[in-house]
Amino acid sequence: MTLKAHRLISGARVVAYPAPDTGPSLAREIAAGSIAAGAEEIPMIVPMRTDRFPAQEVYADAAERIAARLAAGEDVVCLCEGDPFFYGSFMYLFARLVDRFRIEVVPGVSSLGACAAALRRPLTARNDVLTVIPAPLPDAALRARIEGAQAVAIMKLGRHLGRVRRLLDELGLTVQAGYVERASLGAEAVRPLSEAPDPAPYFSMILLYKGDDPWLS
Structure with a gap:
């Protein structure tokens, strides 16, 4: 989390965040130490499962609940898991609210950078x-x-x-690949791809370098 994000979350009277329909919200857990006591919370329940669900209805409902607070003159801080605009679900809220309200997007620490740092190797x-x-x-x-x-x-x-691992095996690239799960969190794990669990957590990544830059030598 950046210092700017910490400052905005700590001063927020209303905080919204994505949450699964079972278990705690990872976004809230990450920011828990920054959320002020007494802040109103708006959990956005997004089912985490492989079968299809009415995702757009979830975002539409969340946008309207947030819009009601904004229209009443409140500022709302919306938490994101990762960066808001890099495969981030926040984009669906942004599209529904940006024409009606002023929105400031605070970029997070990209998972790409966090995983490269955990693996101690350049991305490219x-x-x-x-x-x-x-x-x-x-x-x-x-x-x-x-x-x-x-x-x-x-x-x-x-x-x-x-x-994915079988495909990289076929291409002869497994030995060049690194695996990271839950980068920057307490449960972070860094492994050779050959030792990665199957299935992997959703918050996991494979980094593979095929170039010939001298940093490898």
Whole structure:
């Protein structure tokens, strides 16, 4: 969390955050020490499961609850897991509110940077191109993007970890890949990809460098 985010959360009278329908909100747990006593909380319940659910209805309802506080003159701080505009669900709230209210987006520490730091290796170098790939893509699309890249970050692993690892095995790239889960949190784990759990936590990432920059030597 940045110092600016801490300052805004600590001074907020209304705090909104995503939460699963079972268990605690990770976003709230991360920011818990910054939320002021007595602050009103708006949990946005987003079911975390593989089958489809009416996600847009969830965001529409949350946007209207937040809009009611904004229209009453309150400022609302909305917590995000990661960066708001990097695969972040906040984009769906932003689209529903930006035409009616002033919104300031405070960027977070990107998971890309956090995982690279945990692995103690650069993401990419010089003129190499970094390709960010969501693991749920079909095998053919994953293979094509990996083969055409110098540096690769594979996100949203979860139940796709085994499939992605098999593909990297076929390409002879597993030994070059590093695995990080829950980067920057207390339960952070850093492992060679060969030792990664299957399934993996949702908050996990594979970093792979295929370039030939001298930092490797």
